[in-house]
Amino acid sequence: MNLITNLKQTTAASLLHLYQVTISPEQVLVNATKPEFEGDYTVVLFAFVKQLGKSPDVVGNELGAAMQKALPTIITHYNIVKGFLNFTISNDYWLAYIKNADTKSLVPPTTTPQKIMVEYSSPNTNKPLHLGHLRNNFLGLSIAEILKVQGHEVVKTCIVNDRGIHICKSMIAWQLFANGATPSSTNKKGDHFVGDYYVKYNDAFKAEVAGLVAGGMTQELAEKEASIFKAAQEMLLKWEQGDAATLDLWKRMNSWVYEGFEVTYKKIGSDFVKTYYESNTYLLGKELVEQGLSKKVFYQKEDSSVWIDLTGDGLDEKIVRRKDGTSVYITQDIGLAQLKQKEFNNDVSIYVVGDEQNYHFKVLKLICQKLSLPAADGIHHLSYGMVELPTGKMKSREGTVVDADDLVDAMIAISKEKTEALGKVSDFTSDQLTALYNTIGLGALKFFLLRVDPKKKMIFNPEESIDFHGFTGPFIQYTHARIKSILRKTGVTVSITNNELLPLEKQLAIELSTFPAIINEAAENLDPSKVAIYAFNLAKLFNTFYAELSIANAESETKKQVRIQLGILTAATLQNAMRVLGIEVPEQM
RNA sequence: AGCCUCGUAGUAUAAUGGAUAGUACAUGAGUUUCCGAAACUCCAAAUCCAAGUUCGAUUCUUGGCGAGGCUACCA
Numbered sequence: 001m002n003l004i005t006n007l008k009q010t011t012a013a014s015l016l017h018l019y020q021v022t023i024s025p026e027q028v029l030v031n032a033t034k035p036e037f038e039g040d041y042t043v044v045l046f047a048f049v050k051q052l053g054k055s056p057d058v059v060g061n062e063l064g065a066a067m068q069k070a071l072p073t074i075i076t077h078y079n080i081v082k083g084f085l086n087f088t089i090s091n092d093y094w095l096a097y098i099k100n101a102d103t104k105s106l107v108p109p110t111t112t113p114q115k116i117m118v119e120y121s122s123p124n125t126n127k128p129l130h131l132g133h134l135r136n137n138f139l140g141l142s143i144a145e146i147l148k149v150q151g152h153e154v155v156k157t158c159i160v161n162d163r164g165i166h167i168c169k170s171m172i173a174w175q176l177f178a179n180g181a182t183p184s185s186t187n188k189k190g191d192h193f194v195g196d197y198y199v200k201y202n203d204a205f206k207a208e209v210a211g212l213v214a215g216g217m218t219q220e221l222a223e224k225e226a227s228i229f230k231a232a233q234e235m236l237l238k239w240e241q242g243d244a245a246t247l248d249l250w251k252r253m254n255s256w257v258y259e260g261f262e263v264t265y266k267k268i269g270s271d272f273v274k275t276y277y278e279s280n281t282y283l284l285g286k287e288l289v290e291q292g293l294s295k296k297v298f299y300q301k302e303d304s305s306v307w308i309d310l311t312g313d314g315l316d317e318k319i320v321r322r323k324d325g326t327s328v329y330i331t332q333d334i335g336l337a338q339l340k341q342k343e344f345n346n347d348v349s350i351y352v353v354g355d356e357q358n359y360h361f362k363v364l365k366l367i368c369q370k371l372s373l374p375a376a377d378g379i380h381h382l383s384y385g386m387v388e389l390p391t392g393k394m395k396s397r398e399g400t401v402v403d404a405d406d407l408v409d410a411m412i413a414i415s416k417e418k419t420e421a422l423g424k425v426s427d428f429t430s431d432q433l434t435a436l437y438n439t440i441g442l443g444a445l446k447f448f449l450l451r452v453d454p455k456k457k458m459i460f461n462p463e464e465s466i467d468f469h470g471f472t473g474p475f476i477q478y479t480h481a482r483i484k485s486i487l488r489k490t491g492v493t494v495s496i497t498n499n500e501l502l503p504l505e506k507q508l509a510i511e512l513s514t515f516p517a518i519i520n521e522a523a524e525n526l527d528p529s530k531v532a533i534y535a536f537n538l539a540k541l542f543n544t545f546y547a548e549l550s551i552a553n554a555e556s557e558t559k560k561q562v563r564i565q566l567g568i569l570t571a572a573t574l575q576n577a578m579r580v581l582g583i584e585v586p587e588q589m
Numbered sequence: 590a591g592c593c594u595c596g597u598a599g600u601a602u603a604a605u606g607g608a609u610a611g612u613a614c615a616u617g618a619g620u621u622u623c624c625g626a627a628a629c630u631c632c633a634a635a636u637c638c639a640a641g642u643u644c645g646a647u648u649c650u651u652g653g654c655g656a657g658g659c660u661a662c663c664a
C-alpha cells in the first residue's frame with residue numbers, strides 16, 4: 001500500500017478510536033509538507049476540528065500520538081503548526097523503499113483493466129498536417145501510453161476526413177492549374193503538393209470574388225456566384241453520384257496525401273490499429289435514426305426532418321436527419337461510435353478533438369446514452385485548446401499555418417546544431433547521430449506541446465517558444481544521459497546496508513515514490529501535462545542532489561550504494577515518465 | 590441574444606478550498622583543480638475588478654471588464 005493511502009486510513013482509524021467519529025479516508029487531506037516546515041507529510045486538521053469541537057492543537061497532539069503508536073516503524077516525529085499536523089517518516093521506511101523499488105514495474109497495474117479506444121489525429125486530405133495536428137497527435141499518443149502503463153488495453157484509431165467540398169477545391173485547382181503535374185514530377189511531398197492546390201483555389205476564388213464585387217455584385221452574392229466555387233460544388237455532386245472520372249482523380253490525389261502523411265506519422269511516432277475513412281462512414285447512422293424514432297428518443301417534424309430535443313438536458317434541439325433523408329455530422333458520428341464499439345468491443349472511447357467541438361461531443365454522448373448504445377457512458381472527449389500564433393489564429397486558407405514537417409525538421413536541425421556545439425558524442429556513428437538529433441528535436445517539440453494543460457489554448461512563437469534549457473524535454477533527456485554516464489562509471493548497486501539518509505536523499509526518494517500517483521492523476525484527468533511537470537521536477541531535484549552530493553566519491557561505501565540506487569531509480573523513472581509522453585531518452589547526448 | 594472555456598510577475602506556465610502563490614524563459618550577481626556546466630546557487634518580479642460563502646479563496650457563488658469558442662439541414 002502506498003504511504004499516503006496508509007496515512008489517510010490510519011488517520012481515519014485513529015479518529016474513530018479517539019473520538020468515535022467516522023471520517024472516510026478520502027476525506028483526509030494529506031499533503032507533502034512544505035519545505036519550510038519540519039516533516040515529510042502533513043495532515044490538515046481543519047476539516048475535522050469543527051465537528052470534534054476541540055482546538056486544532058489538542059486534536060493534533062492526540063491524533064499525532066495515536067498515529068505514531070499505530071505506525072511505529074514509519075512515523076518518527078510529529079509536530080503541529082496552526083492546524084497542520086506534520087509527520088516525519090523514518091529513514092528505514094525510505095531506505096526500504098529505495099532498496100525494494102522495482103525499475104521494471106514502477107507503476108502497479110490497475111485492478112480493473114479496460115479496453116480503451118483512443119481516436120486521434122483526424123487529418124483532412126486537402127492539406128498537410130500543421131501545428132494543431134501535432135498537439136492532437138502528441139496528446140493522443142501520450143494518453144494511450146499512460147493508459148497502457150496502467151495496464152489497460154489500448155486501441156488507437158484514426159478517422160480521416162477524406163471527402164467533402166474542401167477536397168473538391170484542391171481537385172478543381174489541380175485540374176485548372178497543374179498541367180498534369182504530380183508529386184513525383186515536382187519532387188514534392190504529396191500532402192504538401194495537394195495542400196498547395198488548396199491554397200491556389202482560395203487565391204483564385206478571392207481574385208474572382210474581388211472582380212465580381214468590383215463589377216457591382218455584393219460580397220455575399222459574389223462568393224456564391226464565383227465560377228470556381230460552383231465548379232467545386234458540382235464536383236462534390238459528381239463525387240456523390242459516383243462519377244468515375246471524379247472518383248479516379250479523388251483517389252489519385254488522396255493517395256498522394258496518404259504517402260505524405262505516412263512519412264510524417266512515421267517521423268513523429270503516430271500509429272493506428274485501424275484507420276476509418278469518412279467516405280466509408282458518412283452514410284452510417286441511418287438505422288439508428290429509425291431506432292431512435294421507434295424508441296421515441298427522436299421525433300419527426302412536418303417537413304419529415306428528424307430531431308432530438310435536448311432542452312431537458314440544458315442543450316438545444318438538434319437535427320439528426322435532413323428532410324431529404326440524408327445524415328448530418330452528428331448522425332455519422334453516432335453510427336461510427338456504434339461501429340467502432342462493435343468491432344473492438346471497447347469499454348471506453350476517448351476522442352482527442354479540439355475544444356471547438358465541446359458542444360458536439362456533449363450532444364454525441366447524450367444521444368448515445370439515450371439510444372442505450374453499449375459503452376455510451378465510456379465516451380470521453382479529450383478536449384484541447386487551439387494553438388495560436390503571436391499574430392493570431394492559423395488559417396490554412398491563407399497559408400498562415402506552421403507546417404508540421406517544417407517545424408519538426410527545424411527542431412531536429414536546432415538539436416543538431418546544439419549537440420555539435422557541445423561535442424560530447426564524437427564517438428557516435430552517423431546513423432546514431434541522426435537518431436539522436438531526432439530524439440532531441442522531437443523531444444523538445446513534444447514536451448513543449450504536452451507540458452501545459454490540454455484544455456488551455458496556447459500561443460506558439462516559433463522564434464522564442466522553443467528552448468533547450470529549463471522546463472524542456474532536452475533538460476530531462478540531459479539529466480537522464482548524465483545519470484547513465486555516471487552509472488557507467490560507478491557500476492551497479494551491490495547491497496544497501498546504510499541506515500541514514502541526508503535530506504536531499506530522502507527528498508529524492510519521496511519524489512520518486514509519487515510517480516504512480518502522478519500517472520493515475522494524468523489518466524483520470526486525461527492530462528499528460530501532470531507527467532511532464534513531474535518529470536521536470538524530478539530531474540531538477542536530481543540535479544540539485546547531484547550538485548551537492550558526490551556519488552562516485554561518496555563519504556562511505558554504504559552511502560555510495562544508496563546514491564547509486566537513487567541514480568538508477570531516477571533514470572528509470574525519468575525514462576518511464578518520458579516514454580508515456582512519447583519521448584525517448586538517450587543514454588548519451 | 591444565449592451557452593461554454595479562459596484571465597496569475599516582462600513572457601510562458603503550476604497549485605484535489607490549505608501554511609510565506611511554485612516553476613521556467615528573459616534580466617541581474619555568482620559557481621568548473623573533483624562523478625557530464627544542455628547543470629547548479631542567489632537577487633528582483635504576479636492571482637483582471639467588486640462583492641459574497643469560509644477558520645482559510647488563485648480555486649466556490651454572484652455581478653462587472655477583457656479574450657476565445659459554440660449556438661450550421663458544413664464536416
